[in-house]
Amino acid sequence: MSPSPWTGRARVDDRVILRVGAKILIPFILIFALYVQFHGDYGPGGGFQAGVIFAAAFVLYALVFGLGNAIKVLPPKAAYFCGAFGVLLFVGVGYASMALGGEFLNYSVLAHDPTHGQHYGIIGVELGVLITVFGVMVALFYAFAGRRRLDR
Amino acid sequence: MIALGLFNYWAVIVLMMVGFYTLIARGNLVKKLIGLNIFQTSVILMYVSFGKVEGGTAPILIEAAEHGAEAAEPILYSNPIPHVLMLTAIVVGVATLALGLSLVVRIKEAFGTVEEDEIQSASL
Amino acid sequence: MSQNLPALLVVVPLLLAPLAALSGRAKIAWGIATAACWWTLYAAISLLLRVQESGVIRYSLGGWEPPYGIEYRIDLASAFVALIVAAIGAVTIPYAGTSIAKEVSEDRAPLFYTAWILMLAGLLGIAITGDVFNVFVFLEISSLSAYSMIALGQDRRALTSTFQYLIMGSVGATFIVIGIGLMYVMTGTLNMVDLAERLPMVESNRTIPVAFTFLTVGITLKLALFPLHLWLPNAYTYAPSAVTAFMASTSTKVSVYLLLRFFFTIFGEVFSFEQMRLNMVLMPLALIAILAISLVAIYEVNVKRMLAFSSVAQIGYMVLGISFGTVLGVTAGIIHLFNHALMKGALFMAMGCVMYRIGSVQLDKMAGLGKAMPWTMAAFVGAGLSLIGVPLTVGFVSKWYLVQAALAEGQWFVAGVVMVGSLMALIYIWKVVEVAYFQEPDPDHEIIEAPLSMLIPTWVLVIASFWFGIDATTTATVATQAAETLLGAMP
Numbered sequence: 001m002s003p004s005p006w007t008g009r010a011r012v013d014d015r016v017i018l019r020v021g022a023k024i025l026i027p028f029i030l031i032f033a034l035y036v037q038f039h040g041d042y043g044p045g046g047g048f049q050a051g052v053i054f055a056a057a058f059v060l061y062a063l064v065f066g067l068g069n070a071i072k073v074l075p076p077k078a079a080y081f082c083g084a085f086g087v088l089l090f091v092g093v094g095y096a097s098m099a100l101g102g103e104f105l106n107y108s109v110l111a112h113d114p115t116h117g118q119h120y121g122i123i124g125v126e127l128g129v130l131i132t133v134f135g136v137m138v139a140l141f142y143a144f145a146g147r148r149r150l151d152r
Numbered sequence: 153m154i155a156l157g158l159f160n161y162w163a164v165i166v167l168m169m170v171g172f173y174t175l176i177a178r179g180n181l182v183k184k185l186i187g188l189n190i191f192q193t194s195v196i197l198m199y200v201s202f203g204k205v206e207g208g209t210a211p212i213l214i215e216a217a218e219h220g221a222e223a224a225e226p227i228l229y230s231n232p233i234p235h236v237l238m239l240t241a242i243v244v245g246v247a248t249l250a251l252g253l254s255l256v257v258r259i260k261e262a263f264g265t266v267e268e269d270e271i272q273s274a275s276l
Numbered sequence: 277m278s279q280n281l282p283a284l285l286v287v288v289p290l291l292l293a294p295l296a297a298l299s300g301r302a303k304i305a306w307g308i309a310t311a312a313c314w315w316t317l318y319a320a321i322s323l324l325l326r327v328q329e330s331g332v333i334r335y336s337l338g339g340w341e342p343p344y345g346i347e348y349r350i351d352l353a354s355a356f357v358a359l360i361v362a363a364i365g366a367v368t369i370p371y372a373g374t375s376i377a378k379e380v381s382e383d384r385a386p387l388f389y390t391a392w393i394l395m396l397a398g399l400l401g402i403a404i405t406g407d408v409f410n411v412f413v414f415l416e417i418s419s420l421s422a423y424s425m426i427a428l429g430q431d432r433r434a435l436t437s438t439f440q441y442l443i444m445g446s447v448g449a450t451f452i453v454i455g456i457g458l459m460y461v462m463t464g465t466l467n468m469v470d471l472a473e474r475l476p477m478v479e480s481n482r483t484i485p486v487a488f489t490f491l492t493v494g495i496t497l498k499l500a501l502f503p504l505h506l507w508l509p510n511a512y513t514y515a516p517s518a519v520t521a522f523m524a525s526t527s528t529k530v531s532v533y534l535l536l537r538f539f540f541t542i543f544g545e546v547f548s549f550e551q552m553r554l555n556m557v558l559m560p561l562a563l564i565a566i567l568a569i570s571l572v573a574i575y576e577v578n579v580k581r582m583l584a585f586s587s588v589a590q591i592g593y594m595v596l597g598i599s600f601g602t603v604l605g606v607t608a609g610i611i612h613l614f615n616h617a618l619m620k621g622a623l624f625m626a627m628g629c630v631m632y633r634i635g636s637v638q639l640d641k642m643a644g645l646g647k648a649m650p651w652t653m654a655a656f657v658g659a660g661l662s663l664i665g666v667p668l669t670v671g672f673v674s675k676w677y678l679v680q681a682a683l684a685e686g687q688w689f690v691a692g693v694v695m696v697g698s699l700m701a702l703i704y705i706w707k708v709v710e711v712a713y714f715q716e717p718d719p720d721h722e723i724i725e726a727p728l729s730m731l732i733p734t735w736v737l738v739i740a741s742f743w744f745g746i747d748a749t750t751t752a753t754v755a756t757q758a759a760e761t762l763l764g765a766m767p
Binding site: 080081083084085087088091092094095098102103104105106107108 | 280283284287290291293294295297298335336337338339
């Protein structure tokens with residue numbers, strides 16, 4: 001954690017409101033991200049927005065509890081992995097639809113009923129987008145925040 | 153009156169020129185990136201204002217419209233395609249900005265400055 | 277599988293790119309990149325053969341019928357450009373394995389190869405897509421990966437030149453998006469074929485010329501036509517050698533293809549050339565590029581930079597061919613597209629070999645290299661002859677077609693400029709030859725020949741540049757057919 005500019009006073013006291021506030025907020029942010037994610041099939045929303053909101057929860061955690069703690073929760077390697085894995089999931093859905101005889105990303109062939117297939121397909125693709133965007137956003141935050149610490 | 157009726161284009165043009173001017177005239181690399189971002193954002197605004205249909209609502213499929221729509225009058229939707237396109241453009245803009253900023257960080261480490269003229273005199 | 281080949285051409289690299297990022301080891305990532313490059317070469321060749329056999333291939337992504345969904349549309353011109361990109365990728369990737377191991381640190385190498393694969397996918401995507409907004413997306417995929425690869429150059433000036441490229445490239449791309457948006461608002465479609473059908477109905481509206489202008493500026497910025505070429509020399513000079521070779525032979529070529537696609541297929545020759553008088557802009561700029569930039573190249577002492585300037589001049593030749601607006605002229609442009617990819621790729625790869633051994637490409641450091649690195653310098657001379665346009669090389673074929681196209685239009689002056697440009701190429705290639713072969717080497721340094729893994733790809737391109745120079749029928753046939761398709765002379 002970065003040293004507090006107000007030395008002499010207990011740091012925990014300074015941030016107690018922030019800490020409690022963040023602890024309350026973070027679960028709701030994560031739930032909201034999932035709401036945006038799964039609501040994206042019908043209404044406004046989708047993987048990109050959800051990924052950014054999901055990442056925002058981690059950024060908030062890192063800002064309040066320090067980068068070191070955030071890295072313990074989600075190591076940078078894991079963030080990179082998410083960034084790449086989401087793309088694999090996305091492309092994987094495309095390959096699955098090709099393997100089942102449709103065009104690339106033709107969801108209709110994924111299940112017996114085209115409408116069901118479209119449901120599965122869009123959920124898979126959006127999940128891929130969520131994971132990638134989340135991973136990339138957190139990795140970007142780590143990259144910039146970590147570098148500033150080195151500078152000091 | 154015609155000029156006022158197209159006020160969205162005026163907003164776009166003003167934003168675009170603000171961004172473009174900042175991009176060209178400022179020597180600070182971070183300011184250049186901000187200019188670039190304003191420039192790109194003006195295009196997003198342009199597309200989104202294309203998509204607006206007068207009196208049209210958000211293009212969300214409403215259950216009632218799905219099932220018993222024959223009686224009700226047809227719902228007028230705004231065009232969602234420009235919005236979808238701009239979602240992609242936003243992603244591209246974010247990626248460009250992130251890459252640009254990381255370059256600026258590394259330029260700062262390598263040259264000790266982010267001012268264009270100082271970098272130029274340093275690399276000679 | 278075979279019916280999905282158009283999608284697989286782009287999607288296989290997209291699948292392999294994250295795998296390369298996850299691999300964590302330079303060697304494995306390189307292996308994955310090699311697989312991607314060679315797969316695309318196979319796919320591009322079979323697509324070209326299929327197009328020649330049975331005409332345009334249309335593939336609707338996700339099963340959405342065009343014009344509602346995104347469509348891949350492969351005609352002869354796009355298949356040919358895709359083949360150029362894939363072939364150069366397949367040749368440069370073995371070279372990159374050795375060269376990048378020395379120039380890029382081990383921990384960054386997996387991400388470097390990821391960027392390489394993504395750039396390949398982006399360039400191929402531009403070539404085969406039939407949707408104008410998709411063009412922009414692929415353009416940015418390839419550009420963003422190019423920026424990150426150039427920034428990995430060893431010199432710290434690589435960073436500033438990347439930044440310059442990033443700013444100019446993004447402005448160019450944004451101009452293209454503005455143009456696309458204005459076309460969309462007038463026609464309500466993004467599909468290229470659909471646009472071509474609907475544009476004539478709204479041509480009289482002032483929006484369409486504005487869209488045309490934005491697109492012209494954006495695309496000429498991306499293809500580095502004089503005077504919008506300022507990003508190119510620095511980017512090519514400080515990028516890692518393999519990246520320079522790959523980029524110089526592919527990315528500007530794909531932009532030239534975009535120029536052809538937008539101005540001939542979408543706007544149509546009549547609108548672009550007779551109504552908007554595009555040739556009045558393109559031809560003078562191309563001529564200035566050939567003369568002025570060749571002159572700059574003559575005075576350059578960094579050989580990589582010299583070749584970069586020469587690239588700008590060579591782009592002038594391509595645009596010159598296109599600016600005639602005739603089948604012969606466009607054929608010349610397309611032939612030069614292919615030929616220039618071969619020779620400039622070989623030249624930059626030879627310089628990469630020099631960089632690998634002596635760590636510099638300054639002219640004064642290259643004294644006596646003809647004896648120390650005979651194969652590398654022989655490759656340089658071979659490809660250099662092609663750049664000059666000596667008979668039996670591809671350069672001669674390009675210039676032959678260009679001069680023919682100029683004479684068919686009665687443009688004696690233009691034909692003269694092409695000749696003068698060749699003479700200027702002779703001067704700057706000769707400068708290198710003179711230093712390398714007729715100056716005594718520095719006796720303190722023991723310089724040995726570049727490794728085989730770098731020499732063989734270089735020589736593949738050199739031999740190809742002679743092969744297609746001696747027997748130009750294949751390229752000329754494909755290029756003529758492609759030009760006829762673009763100009764609508766053939767259904």
